[in-house]
Amino acid sequence: MATSTVQAPATVVPAPDTFKSVPPLTLSDSAIEKVREIMATQDPLPAGLRIGVVGGGCSGFQYSMSFENQPGMMDKVFTYGALKVFVDATSLMYLNGCVVDYVETLEAAGFKFENPNTKSTCGCGSSFSV
Structure with missing residues (x-):
């Protein structure tokens, strides 16, 4: 008499290198090019660009961009080609x-x-609310 065994279906788990980590913030090619162009004029050359959200403006929040020599301890660092972008954890929620x-x-x-994530922006477009 033949016996049959039931096997559980195989679970397919992608290899670790197939997981793609998508940055929560996207920079266009023209934005990356312009930032690198401006960075090249700085002395000393900054390590990267900080993008953040700060309180202020007509609608409550404003975007900020500045050059940094190193990331902060709690920053997330994203790489776009040769450009490093630093974002603090609080700003990351809004970005x-x-x-x-x-x-x-x-x-x-x-x-x-x-x-x-914005619910409204001011008339001049430089500030927003969430």
Whole structure:
């Protein structure tokens, strides 16, 4: 008499190198290029760019960008090509899913933040609320 055995289905677990870590903050190619261009004029050359959210402006919060010589102890560090971006944990909550672009038009040039977490922005577009 033949006996049959029931085997549990195989569980497929991707190899560790197949997991992709997607940064919560995206920088466009033009934003990366412009930051690197500005960084190249600094003496000494900064280690990276800090992007953050600070209180202020008409709507309650504003974006901040500055050059840093090293990340803080509690910073998350993201790498975009040769550019390192430092973000503190509090700002990261507000920047999750945000896209930073650099735009040049006839009227103005600057960095543009497209943030899905904002509920409203001020008329001039430099501050936001969540």
